[in-house]
Amino acid sequence: MKKVSVVGLGYIGLPTALIAAQAGYEVCGFDVNREKVDKINTGDSVIFEPEISDRLWDVLSKSTFRAYKDLQYADCFLIAVPTPFNADKTADLSYVYNASELVARRVMPGNLVILESTVPVGTTERVVEIIQDISGLKSGVDFFVAYCPERVLPGKIFKELIDNDRVIGGTCQRACELARMFYGKFVKGFLHITDDKSAEMVKLVENSSRDVQIAFANQVAGMCYSAGIDPFTVIDLANRHPRVKILSPGCGVGGHCIAIDPYFLIEKFPQDTHLLQAARFVNEQKPDYVVQQVQEKIIELQDHGILRPRVLSLGLTFKPNIDDIRESPALKIAQTLAHMHHEIDFVAYDHNVGKVEMKRLGFDVVTDLWYELKQADIVVVLVKHKEFNCIRDHMLEGKVVIDPCGLLHDLYAHQTHAFLEGAVRLQQGMHKTVA
Numbered sequence: 001m002k003k004v005s006v007v008g009l010g011y012i013g014l015p016t017a018l019i020a021a022q023a024g025y026e027v028c029g030f031d032v033n034r035e036k037v038d039k040i041n042t043g044d045s046v047i048f049e050p051e052i053s054d055r056l057w058d059v060l061s062k063s064t065f066r067a068y069k070d071l072q073y074a075d076c077f078l079i080a081v082p083t084p085f086n087a088d089k090t091a092d093l094s095y096v097y098n099a100s101e102l103v104a105r106r107v108m109p110g111n112l113v114i115l116e117s118t119v120p121v122g123t124t125e126r127v128v129e130i131i132q133d134i135s136g137l138k139s140g141v142d143f144f145v146a147y148c149p150e151r152v153l154p155g156k157i158f159k160e161l162i163d164n165d166r167v168i169g170g171t172c173q174r175a176c177e178l179a180r181m182f183y184g185k186f187v188k189g190f191l192h193i194t195d196d197k198s199a200e201m202v203k204l205v206e207n208s209s210r211d212v213q214i215a216f217a218n219q220v221a222g223m224c225y226s227a228g229i230d231p232f233t234v235i236d237l238a239n240r241h242p243r244v245k246i247l248s249p250g251c252g253v254g255g256h257c258i259a260i261d262p263y264f265l266i267e268k269f270p271q272d273t274h275l276l277q278a279a280r281f282v283n284e285q286k287p288d289y290v291v292q293q294v295q296e297k298i299i300e301l302q303d304h305g306i307l308r309p310r311v312l313s314l315g316l317t318f319k320p321n322i323d324d325i326r327e328s329p330a331l332k333i334a335q336t337l338a339h340m341h342h343e344i345d346f347v348a349y350d351h352n353v354g355k356v357e358m359k360r361l362g363f364d365v366v367t368d369l370w371y372e373l374k375q376a377d378i379v380v381v382l383v384k385h386k387e388f389n390c391i392r393d394h395m396l397e398g399k400v401v402i403d404p405c406g407l408l409h410d411l412y413a414h415q416t417h418a419f420l421e422g423a424v425r426l427q428q429g430m431h432k433t434v435a
């Protein structure tokens with residue numbers, strides 16, 4: 001296997017293409033977004049991810065990778081296209097089926113086709129049918145298909161592409177062997193072999209498990225706020241139990257994976273997903289809960305004569321230290337607050353989101369965090385970007401701080417108990433009175 005065509009040059013496809021090229025494959029990337037293809041070929045890595053720029057320049061200069069506007073013939077086709085959901089939360093598999101049709105027009109005897117997109121159980125079977133119907137070739141005899149889900153963490157994609165264990169779900173023995181050979185060239189983690197349906201299910205239960213655990217943490221937070229205590233302290237202490245590992249609460253769940261993938265199971269197995277449905281409900285409600293907390297504080301400030309308080313929200317992305325805003329609860333909260341412009345003077349700050357994108361989202365571009373902190377009456381911490389670790393106690397003096405993701409707890413945790421008490425009061429959204 002020498003030549004690889006990667007279909008879809010996004011957060012997953014592009015890094016995988018680069019790693020494969022650096023591992024010795026001749027890699028042709030293909031994307032339907034023609035502008036993206038042009039940018040990538042000029043060395044613009046398009047996505048925000050550590051190491052990506054250097055790796056892209058490396059493979060472009062060695063001519064082991066190039067992006068194309070049409071799909072190139074290859075020994076192995078790797079599909080990494082989006083799998084969003086429709087307005088009614090059913091899976092939108094149109095990108096996967098469209099990519100499969102394109103592959104079907106290029107596939108040759110002996111080729112391997114790998115699907116990496118996260119998909120509902122049974123989708124790989126449908127991909128096989130599409131390729132067979134169009135190409136006239138037979139799966140398991142002429143060409144071979146495997147489902148190999150991706151489980152990387154944005155921000156650490158290259159490390160995890162290499163180090164993580166991978167699940168290889170072959171539709172036949174030969175597909176498993178070929179996929180193992182393909183990944184074996186750059187994956188140091190263990191390659192676990194199974195069938196395609198099991199691999200599809202593995203990916204979906206991994207992300208659904210995270211969703212359920214985050215929902216539990218969010219419910220713990222809700223109970224603690226109602227009881228007037230600090231959820232982050234409670235969770236820290238509960239986690240000292242040798243068999244308890246509660247995750248961190250936040251302002252909701254976002255991204256292209258955890259907020260979507262449980263619905264692929266809920267759609268297919270409605271009777272067996274009550275827990276998943278409840279978790280989705282809890283996590284989807286969380287942004288509204290945060291907005292409600294902000295609204296309550298706005299009214300309190302107005303009652304104290306600050307008629308149009310200035311509200312600063314920190315972070316817009318769906319998790320810290322990335323630029324990805326897909327399904328972001330922080331963005332949803334910020335956009336809701338921005339619509340309250342008759343009552344408040346609203347500013348959103350996120351240095352990871354580019355100026356053009358900020359404008360497209362309808363936000364003013366602000367770049368001076370310290371100035372914005374100084375001007376704000378209410379600070380809403382939505383994402384714990386590394387940059388915010390520099391915020392110090394005196395910068396928040398006299399301000400209302402609403403902190404659903406526990407930045408202040410992290411900042412104060414190593415300090416004295418008196419500071420921690422201050423943090424508790426801040427997280428409850430009261431005026432800051434740090435002892």
Ligand SMILES: NC(=O)c1ccc[n+]([C@@H]2O[C@H](COP(=O)([O-])OP(=O)(O)OC[C@H]3O[C@@H](n4cnc5c(N)ncnc54)[C@H](O)[C@@H]3O)[C@@H](O)[C@H]2O)c1
Nearest residue numbers: 008009010011012031032033080081082083099117118150
């Ligand atoms: N982003 C993550 O952290 C992550 C992690 C694990 C799994 N996944 C899964 O990987 C898949 C890809 O996600 P992503 O984040 O890379 O998406 P993305 O939106 O960043 O990239 C997908 C790319 O595919 C292109 N595309 C769409 N249809 C195409 C077609 N028919 N032919 C060629 N290109 C096409 C789009 O233009 C886009 O550039 C999804 O199923 C996602 O759930 C993502």
